[in-house]
Amino acid sequence: MERQDGTTEALTDQLTVDQLAARAGVTVRTIRFYSTRGLLPPPTIGPRRVGRYGPEHLSRLALIEELQNQGMTLAAIERYLQRLPDDISAHDLAIHRAVVASWTPDTVDETTRGQLQSRVGRELTDDDLDRLEAMSVLAGTDDPDVFRVDPAMLQLGVRLLDVPISxxxxxxxxxxxxxxxxxxxxxxxxxxxxxxxxxxxxxxxxxxxxxxxxxxxxxxxxxxxxxxxxxxxxxxxxxxxxxFPQESAPQPDAEPEPAAPGRGPAPR
Incomplete structure (x- = not known):
């Protein structure tokens, strides 16, 4: 199953607004409201004029959630996002989210396996769960179907499951x-x-x-x-x-420069 966790740019826009809402844990109405305020870029318009969403939308929604957890008003969040460049990647948005998440004390969520899989957008095998536990992303409880999850580390841990490194x-x-x-x-x-x-x-x-x-x-x-x-x-x-002086070494994404994002039409 191809990943749809909102933190990888390998994913093309393929989520409907309902799927995006379920993945991000918000309502469709909230997504449309954010879009009218310019907090989310417009979706890619697919067949039958249906809007399709991808990793940048998921990453932006996750960042907005973290900013709200800090007690920021919607107006303050708008000002924060306006300082981001138009073409900021899902990777850089994930970095911003990690920075914002570090402002708050550590928290741990309890979630079932089904809820966890819905949250990350993929099936998690027993081996996946063991690896996430080894990375201190989650821990088991007395109930074998319930886990204590570190939300700040979850998406990173899930991404590492598919990295070709031991x-x-x-x-x-x-x-x-x-x-x-x-x-x-x-x-x-x-x-x-x-x-x-x-x-x-x-x-x-x-x-x-x-x-x-x-x-x-x-x-x-x-x-x-x-x-x-x-x-x-x-x-x-x-x-x-x-x-790698003579090779085309993989480079981390460039650091974002301040810019005002464009305003897009509300999605369908």
Missing amino acids: QEAILAAREVMLEHTRSAARELSRLFKREVWDPYREQESDPERLERMKSLSAHMQPMVVQALVTTFQRSMKEELREA
Whole structure:
């Protein structure tokens, strides 16, 4: 079965509005409303003038959901999406969603196997579930048909199921990323404490202003995460150029530049 998870550009537009709504977990009315507001691009018009949707629409709906989870109003979400380029890929939308998801505390959803398969748009074999559990994407419960799922990691984990790389290599890459991101987080925390918090605490006696300064670290988290994503993308490009100097090495998608998306007609 060809994947329709909204995070791969190999998928052509082939979802009807009803299928898109079911896959994204929203109503058809919501999709049409978002389209009239310019939050979703127009669908591809297929036979019988039926609109067809693809990975970009799924990724945009997922990003909108994350922004709403942050408490953003629809007007604020519109302004956020207007800063994205017209031709932003489903891959870059997935990166934006991952950044936004990192702003909130970790959450875990409980879902049945059937609900999980509907959510990712594909059948999941027992081997698939075992691999997802090994990647810490999900965990079993006392009920063999119910799983505890990390929503921030789900789509990435499902995409990795079809990557022609051994499970051992994927887990090794995961350990490398965990090791270095933890190290970066540790050093940044130490830097903030040494250069910002400690000097401020020594000079400031007002308890309310101290509390406001303590909350600064939480407000800075989205900026730090975005900086890490951007830095990693650039570093990966440089490493690929060095590793494959005479070959056409696969390159990560270019970083999006601000632009205002066009407004499309409402889908059928």
